Amino acid sequence: MSRKKGRLFVISGPSGTGKGTVCAELLKDIGNEFSVSMTTRAPREGEVHGKDYFFVSRDEFIANIEAGNFLEHASVFDNLYGTPKDMVLNRLERGYNVILDIDVQGGLQVKKSHPEAVLIFILPPSLAELRRRLEGRGTEDAEKIEKRLGQALNEIKLIGEYDYYIVNSDIDEAAALARSIMAAEAAKVPESVRPIIREYEKETK
Numbered sequence: 140m141s142r143k144k145g146r147l148f149v150i151s152g153p154s155g156t157g158k159g160t161v162c163a164e165l166l167k168d169i170g171n172e173f174s175v176s177m178t179t180r181a182p183r184e185g186e187v188h189g190k191d192y193f194f195v196s197r198d199e200f201i202a203n204i205e206a207g208n209f210l211e212h213a214s215v216f217d218n219l220y221g222t223p224k225d226m227v228l229n230r231l232e233r234g235y236n237v238i239l240d241i242d243v244q245g246g247l248q249v250k251k252s253h254p255e256a257v258l259i260f261i262l263p264p265s266l267a268e269l270r271r272r273l274e275g276r277g278t279e280d281a282e283k284i285e286k287r288l289g290q291a292l293n294e295i296k297l298i299g300e301y302d303y304y305i306v307n308s309d310i311d312e313a314a315a316l317a318r319s320i321m322a323a324e325a326a327k328v329p330e331s332v333r334p335i336i337r338e339y340e341k342e343t344k
């Protein structure tokens with residue numbers, strides 16, 4: 140069959156739900172690529188420029204907004220985050236599935252501009268468990284953790300805008316469910332069925 144365009148997957152959910160780990164699991168599969176975001180947040184220990192994020196100044200970020208370089212962008216916890224547009228569209232065109240790990244505001248913007256995108260929401264088993272995970276991560280102080288928990292509930296309230304949800308109690312099960320969702324999406328009958336029919340017609344000629 141002729142090569143198809145890739146699919147765009149958005150993975151959102153409160154900070155600390157294990158979105159990043161689910162994405163890392165999906166990236167082990169051939170054909171899936173991750174979109175590296177741009178951010179004004181300072182790098183955490185071990186984070187690499189160009190791999191985890193493109194770390195830029197606020198001025199540079201704003202220049203990119205003005206140049207129309209983002210597929211979506213949002214302010215999250217006082218920092219700016221955005222998805223570079225060209226990189227994503229390029230990869231989709233080349234037939235790769237692109238995975239965006241972005242917040243809900245960004246997810247809704249992508250849904251508007253790309254209604255065919257598949258939106259997956261990752262939930263923590265409970266807010267108490269989320270608090271334990273954030274505390275265990277040790278990257279945020281107490282005040283920031285409280286802010287992130289408050290934000291978590293606000294994000295969960297928007298789950299109705301998403302196509303699928305996964306409760307991440309166990310990372311292997313969560314990744315397996317995400318893979319199943321991606322596989323089911325790949326098996327969906329597309330809007331334009333003509334190319335499929337043409338493949339079989341060819342054999343009758």
Ligand code: 5GP
Nearest residue numbers: 154176212213215220221222240241242245
């Ligand atoms: P962190 O600072 O912990 O890496 O990410 C904070 C939040 O920003 C996470 O929910 C993450 O998914 C979100 N985020 C990361 N990159 C982007 C992006 O490009 N756009 C949007 N809207 N959110 C992002």
